[in-house]
Amino acid sequence: MATYLAQRLLQSLGVLVAVSVITFSLLYVLPADPARLVAGRSATQDVVERVRHELGLDRPLLQRYLGYLGGVLRGDLGRSYLQKTRVRELLGSRLVPTLQLTLAGVMCELLIGIPAGIIAALRRGTWLDQGIMLGAFTGVAAPQFALGLLLLYVLAYKLPLFPLGGYGGLEHLILPALVLGLAGGGWYARIMRSSLLEVLAQDYVRTARAKGLAGRVVVYKHALRNALLPVVAMVGTDLGTFMGGVVVVESVFGWPGIGQLTWQAIQAVDIPVILGAVTFTAFFIVLANLMADLAYPLLDPRVQYR
Template sequence: MLAFIVKRLIQSMLILLGVTFITFALLYLLPADPVRQIAGRSATPETVANIRAQLGLDQPFVVQYLRYLGNLVQGDLGRSYLQKTEVSALIASRLPASLLLMLGAIVCELVLGITMGVIAALRRGTSTDNALMMVSFVGVSAPQFVVGLLMLYVFAVQLQWFPIGGYGTISHMVLPSVTLGILGAGWYSRMMRSSMIDVLRQDFIRTARAKGLGRMRVLLRHALPNAILPIIAMIGIDVGIFMSGIVVVESVFGWPGIGQLAWQAIQRVDIPIIMGVTLVSACAIVIGNLVADIASLFADPRIKVR
């Protein structure tokens, strides 16, 4: 197990290094000039050149990238061009809100997806099964910004069950969590249905039923723990999906997380913030996949470590 974890950590470091290089290269080739954003439209060419030299943006790509890596090793993510604040401080102030939203979305997608998948498997071929799979298809296909706006209109504006936006209470968290979790719930329900149908056909399920065990006991104690294994492996991948969708959801609901911070930075071409948020997101994806792999090993001893 220790060798497996060390191997995965080395792979993760290489992945993160690749992420920094690709992101830095794309931002270097970006047509938009961050110096113009800082200096303003009325700035003279001399002022623009001075700012570019102060930020080190007049240096070749290799020099800029190596300097960034050197600062990164020391834990320095740089300073925001426009806010004049350390990027690490900005991310640290926004990260708890995003992690809280992500936790709520994971709970939402697991509850909805597993419940729908199990019911659909038990009612296979019926109208209930067809209806649930149709709902899951809509959840997977619908754009998150459309789902978010519909959630706001129905449950916040018309029914007034939840606040329109903001942050601070559980009621503020419900709508963005459900919006972010609907996509995963659609995938999980379809996957759970297929996995549950396959498990219910296994010999050990027939043996458990032959011993006289009740239906719920067979389902909860024997079928569900085995059928849920693919779901556990998918949770780590979902972190990446959340990191991509969280920008839209946080913007729609006014949620003060790193997604909203990234969107503001993209609009202003604030490269240090974009790099910092991308790196933190990549770290979250890597850690999520590592935790999911380890959890799968504990959940199913039959899985061999390589």
């Protein structure tokens, strides 16, 4: 396991470096001029050039990247062009709301998708199976902003059961988490159904049935554990992605998370904040996938660390 972990850590480090190189390069070839945006439209060219020098934008691209990389290794993600605040502090101020939405969204996905996928697999070919798969396809295909606005209109405006967005208690969290759950739950239902059907066709499951074990025991003790492996991989990806912020959902519900911060930075071409948010997101995606890989052998002893 130690060798496997060392290999995965090296791979993860390579992924993070590649992401930083690509993102840094793309941001600095944009047609927008951050120095002009910071100085203001009415600023003279001399003022713009002075701002460009203060921001370090007049240095060669490679020198700027190496300086940024050195700062990241020290835990310094730079300073926002517009807010004059360290990016690390800006991300930290949005971390708790993002973590709350991440955990609630993944929980909704699992509560919706896993039971639906199991029922569909056990009722394969019936109207119930077809109905669940139709609902899963609808959840996957529906745009999150449209689904969010619909829930706000019905459950917050017409039936004032929840607040019209914002951040606060549990009542503010339910609707954005439900939007994530309905969209992601469709994927989980389809993956769970396919995986469980594949496992139920394995020889060891047929042997267990031939021994006279009850169908419930065969499914929940022998088949379900192995069928959850693809789901674990999806959970790892979703945890990392959601921790980077869900821009659409956070914008619709006015949720003050990292996604909203990233969107505001993109609109203002605040490059340090964009770079910090992308680095933060990439780190959590890599970390979550690494944890999912390490959890595989706990679910299926046939999977070895190699």
